[in-house]
Amino acid sequence: MHRAWMLVPLVPLCALASCSNAAQFRSAFAAGAHDGPRAVSYVGVLRDGALKPEGWTDWGEKLLASLGKCAPVYTTSFTQQHADAAKVIDKYTRENGISDELLELLAVGAESDAIAVVEVAGQPPKVVGQKEQPQVMHTHASGGGMHGMGPKTGSTGGTYALDDVTDGNAFIVVFSVYSAKAHATIARLEMTYTGQDLSEAVTSFDTRVRELFPGWSCAGWRADMKVDAEAFRKLP
Secondary structure, three states: OOOOEEEEEEEEEOOOOOOEEEEEEEEEEEOOOOOOOOEEEEEEEEEOOEEOOOHHHHHHHHHOHHHOOOOOOOOHHHHHHOHHHHHHHHHHHHHHOOOHHHHHHHHOOEOOOEEEEEEEEEOOOOEEEEEEEEEOOOOOOOOOOOOOOOOEEOOOOOEEEEEEEEOOOOEEEEEEEEEOOOOEEEEEEEEEEOOOOHHHHHHHHHHHHHHHOOOOEEEOEOOOOOOOHHHHHOOO
């Protein structure tokens, strides 16, 4: 079924007290995604291509703090109680990532229509050196006198500033919301962070979630959730 999406371009987050261009965001919403507040059941955290139970404590509950504190379905307890299904899910996500077909099977156990996944990849860049960048000089008429210290002056008379050179890494977070009723992903928020402060990255992401999903909250999972390993094994 074709769905209409509203796309929001990659933009810096400037809603914080101190604007940081290190956090760049892109979001997309299906038609109807914002028809009032929703409750969302968490699946878990996909870290570097694999669903990891410990990922929720490490990342999920911090990145989505504004939605409330609820346990995800993919926990250590889940992998122990449904070991066969967990192995199939682990293999599938490593090879295919998180698909709507996978979320469709998990959604039957959610206490809400919407379920969400957080994907985390990469790491903040490291400074590996510095390079000179030419600076524009602004001259002013002066009757002489002493000059204060300024940027480095090159041999040709130009001025230069030293900029950090990084290894090119980035910390990436994706928040996806799937609707069982719509049988499709209805919202997606992506952040690419190129700063070096993970606390800033986490705060920036949670702030953006609060802005784009006003009134949303988290929900849990049914205690009697049925998990069919064979159904997961048949996923395309």
